[in-house]
Amino acid sequence: MRSLTDFLAGLPGIMPIKTRRLVLEGDVLSKAERADIYSRDRNWLDLVLEVGPDAAAAILLAYKAGHLPMKRGYTPTDASAAEAYLEEGDKLRKQLAERKRRAQAVKDPSLILESDLLDHRLIDSVFIANMGTGSGSMVLAGITVRKEVIGYKSNSGKSTGWRVRFDWTGSDGQSRHSETVPPEADNRRNDPDRNWGLHE
Structure with missing residues (x-):
């Protein structure tokens, strides 16, 4: 998935800040198309937005129609990078379906696959959502997983x-x-040989 910023950079001549604001807050995209823009959410500090194929197609269409803010003297032209991204539509939709499955699996552990067990953050989220924050065990993908x-x-x-x-x-x-x-x-404090002199 490409970030929204990266995708917009593939539209020659646009005013990126104004275009980004228009895409996220204006009427260039429908509600459904705007819902195809996702938070990457790799960690709690990650603020990057990623653009799905439907939103990307709508943005490119608006670009070609001259509906996006352009720099002085520029008009819409060939946007090969954006076009190439749209050609990956089927692959992107599969990625989004997988992302949705993993998000739903947090509250529905029956959706967990054995390969997911290697994703520490995901499995921790599953345990916390279903058992709380302490130690315990769950059966995931038919396998007993113990948490300490x-x-x-x-x-x-x-x-x-x-x-x-x-x-x-x-x-x-x-x-x-x-x-x-x-x-x-x-x-x-956590080393018996060095924890002398610390407040209890």
């Missing part, structure tokens, strides 16, 4: 970082795991 949560205090003792580990045995009989370890795990 351990807290590590900061040196000041005022905050806690959480180690989250998942363990499971795949359908091929291989033991697997994924985990995230907070920086607090290496603090003095």
Whole structure:
């Protein structure tokens, strides 16, 4: 999926900031077409918007019709990069369907596939949505997955970082795991040989 910014960059001569605002807030796109613009959401700081094939087609159509803000002296011309993106429409729709499945799987674990177990963030979201934030186990894709949560205090003792580990045995009989370890795990407070002198 291409970002909205990147897609707009493939429309020669437009005024990118005004065009972006028009696309997101104006009447160039229908409500359904605007719904084909998605937050990438790779992490909680990710503000990038991605454009789906239907929204991209509507934007390109508006460009060709001269409905987008243009720089002085420019008129719509060949937009080969945008056209090439639209040619990937079927592939993009499959990606969007997969993204939708994974989003729905958070609350409906029956949609989880074994390959999803390698996605630590997704599986953690599934556990939190269905079991809360603590340790526990769930059967996902027919496989028992165990979650272990351990807290590590900061040196000041005022905050806690959480180690989250998942363990499971795949359908091929291989033991697997994924985990995230907070920086607090290496603090003095969490090392018996170095934790002297810290406030309890």
